[in-house]
Amino acid sequence: MTVFCRPARWLALVLTLAASPALAASGPPPGFTLSDDADLAFTSPDGATRLEQYMKDGEDFDIKWQVWARHGEKMTELKPEQRYPAGFRFTGDSQWLVRMQKTGSGSQDLFLYRAEKGTFVSATKKPLSELAWAYFHSRTDTGKMKLDDHISANLVKGTEEAYRDLGVRWPNNRYLVISLSGEMDKHPKNVAVKGLADWRCRYDLKTGTFDVPAMFAKRNAEALRWEIKR
Numbered sequence: 001m002t003v004f005c006r007p008a009r010w011l012a013l014v015l016t017l018a019a020s021p022a023l024a025a026s027g028p029p030p031g032f033t034l035s036d037d038a039d040l041a042f043t044s045p046d047g048a049t050r051l052e053q054y055m056k057d058g059e060d061f062d063i064k065w066q067v068w069a070r071h072g073e074k075m076t077e078l079k080p081e082q083r084y085p086a087g088f089r090f091t092g093d094s095q096w097l098v099r100m101q102k103t104g105s106g107s108q109d110l111f112l113y114r115a116e117k118g119t120f121v122s123a124t125k126k127p128l129s130e131l132a133w134a135y136f137h138s139r140t141d142t143g144k145m146k147l148d149d150h151i152s153a154n155l156v157k158g159t160e161e162a163y164r165d166l167g168v169r170w171p172n173n174r175y176l177v178i179s180l181s182g183e184m185d186k187h188p189k190n191v192a193v194k195g196l197a198d199w200r201c202r203y204d205l206k207t208g209t210f211d212v213p214a215m216f217a218k219r220n221a222e223a224l225r226w227e228i229k230r
Contacts, residue, residue, distance in 0.1 A: 004214030028054040028066050036070055037219040040085050044094040045160060049120070051078070053085050067099070071121050076119040080111075091173040093161040098128065098176060110178065112202055128203070129153035130180045135201060135210040140223065147195055154179045156200065168181030168215070176203040181223075197226035 005105075028034075032054035033042075049071045056064045065085050067078040078099065087100040097120050099111040101117040110129040110228045113120035124131060133152055137143050156163070156177035162170050163177060180227075187194035202217045212220065 011140070027070060032056045032066055035085065037085075042088040042090075044090050044097075045092055045157075046074075046094040048094065048118075049115075051088055055085070056160065056185045071118045074118060078113060078120060079122070080109075089157070090153055091205070093173045095173065096123070096159075096176075098155045098159065101154055106152060108152040108154060108156060110153045112176075116120075124208075128176075128178070130199045130202060132180060132210065136180055136199065142199070145224065146162070146184065147194065148185040150195075152180070153183040166215070168213075174205055176202075176205065178203055187227065192228045192230045194227040198222050199223040 027064065033056070035053045035055055040053045043044040045048070050067050050069050052070055054066045054068065054079045056066075063083055066083050068075050069078055078097075082101055082103070082166060084102040086102070089098050089100070090096065097113040097115075097116070101109045101111060103109050108129070109127050110132070112123040112128040133151075137145075156179050158165050159176060162168075162172045163175070165178070174214050178201055181195070181197050182199070183193055183195035201210050201221050202216075206209070
């Protein structure tokens with residue numbers, strides 16, 4: 001009786017482990033291929049997390065890109081899936097990550113992630129760019145400005161060094177500087193392009209709020225008057 005019982009128990013254990021979700025292989029689904037473009041791979045300052053971008057080329061130019069964070073043997077997708085690859089910047093302590101996501105010609109969104117349990121998870125319910133634009137339109141000096149094309153939010157370079165190149169002494173790993181740009185459909189005939197160019201605000205990672213430091217005042221005033229004449 002014992003001779004036949006042992007193999008049965010062993011087989012049951014194997015089947016249980018195979019079906020366990022905890023042991024399921026993580027990573028991109030079938031059809032997605034890891035990009036061999038070195039510019040599309042990013043590593044956190046502490047070296048613990050590597051971002052990999054995978055592409056799936058479907059019919060009728062239905063291209064899909066997924067971003068996966070590799071931390072040891074664990075892989076986690078950084079959603080959302082998009083039609084284009086993305087750029088990334090970490091804070092110096094490797095606790096925050098910003099995704100600069102192209103969405104079309106001259107258009108870009110920002111997504112914010114925070115470190116949690118060995119990977120990165122979404123830090124805001126809405127895209128960071130959407131929050132930045134909401135702040136822009138909530139201000140009395142910018143709220144009435146209507147933009148129609150090439151609407152783009154960008155993360156100003158300098159997150160890992162706390163923007164020391166800007167001549168500031170802000171606390172490390174505390175702020176993000178965001179640049180907003182866009183174009184208007186309606187403008188004078190003698191103007192080729194008119195809109196907003198590199199209007200800057202600051203996002204506080206600790207409080208989740210925006211502000212505009214006095215040092216941005218001159219640049220922002222010029223950004224509001226931007227145009228290219230014919």
